[in-house]
Amino acid sequence: MFARSGGKGFALHKGALVAIVGPSGAGKDSVIGAAAQAVRDQPDIVFVRRVITRLSDGVTEDHDTMTPEAFEAGRAAGMFCLSWGAHGLFYGLPQSALDAVNRGKIVVANVSRAVLTDAVRTFGRVAVVEITAAPEILLERIMARGRENAEEARRRIARSVNFQLPHAACSYVRIDNSGPIDIAKDQLIKILSSSSV
Numbered sequence: 001m002f003a004r005s006g007g008k009g010f011a012l013h014k015g016a017l018v019a020i021v022g023p024s025g026a027g028k029d030s031v032i033g034a035a036a037q038a039v040r041d042q043p044d045i046v047f048v049r050r051v052i053t054r055l056s057d058g059v060t061e062d063h064d065t066m067t068p069e070a071f072e073a074g075r076a077a078g079m080f081c082l083s084w085g086a087h088g089l090f091y092g093l094p095q096s097a098l099d100a101v102n103r104g105k106i107v108v109a110n111v112s113r114a115v116l117t118d119a120v121r122t123f124g125r126v127a128v129v130e131i132t133a134a135p136e137i138l139l140e141r142i143m144a145r146g147r148e149n150a151e152e153a154r155r156r157i158a159r160s161v162n163f164q165l166p167h168a169a170c171s172y173v174r175i176d177n178s179g180p181i182d183i184a185k186d187q188l189i190k191i192l193s194s195s196s197v
Contacts, residue, residue: 012194014044015104016125017097021113025138026131027177027184028110033062034185035192036108045192046100048109051080051092066090082122084115098122106192117166128165129191133178 012018022028036047050063053071066074071090075083080092093109100107101123111119120126133141165172173191177184 012106012127012191013125014106015101016106016127017101017119017123018106018108018192019116019119019126019128020108020110020131021116021128022131023133023138025141026133027141027181028131029062030181031131031175031177031184031188032108032110034181035188038185038189039192042193044105046097046105046107048093048097048107050110051094053090082111082115082119084112084118086112086114101125108192120166126166128172129188130172130174131177131184131188132174133176137178 020028020032032047039045051066051071051074052063053066053068055065068090071083071092074080075090075092079094081095081098083090083092085091091112093111097107097109107123116126116128175184175187
């Protein structure tokens with residue numbers, strides 16, 4: 001969990017989910033991917049590969065794909081420890097994520113802000129890292145993906161409102177990814193590498 005340490009940052013205890021949240025276009029998957037590469041020699045940090053009912057573009061996001069029907073069947077069979085719907089799609093974290101937390105690992109996953117309460121209920125220890133960016137940058141990045149027109153992109157950004165942390169959440173830190181990705185990547189790595197027992 002995150003805990004303030006004399007105003008000098010945070011301490012992250014092992015055996016926790018680091019829930020990466022933030023608006024569309026903030027670059028969450030890009031920052032996560034860059035951090036994963038940088039700490040790949042640290043076995044106590046586990047990055048979760050999500051399951052989504054959308055094909056992966058192989059560039060901006062890295063996930064496994066299932067059809068909606070297969071996803072629902074998998075959810076009914078207990079394949080996911082956490083799942084949710086958003087923007088007409090289904091998302092899920094595999095049970096292996098919970099297993100890793102139970103083994104004392106730091107588990108990093110991109111999740112919806114709407115399921116943070118469920119995440120706390122499931123994982124126990126949850127530290128929330130919000131990755132965000134300036135509105136004009138969010139719009140530019142969403143448009144670059146080519147999935148939505150300008151009006152749809154603006155509506156998506158408008159839906160990105162402040163959220164309430166669950167009372168049981170460990171704590172929260174915000175990373176601004178408006179600039180070069182290395183800045184946000186280094187901030188996330190510092191957080192993940194600050195673990196203690």
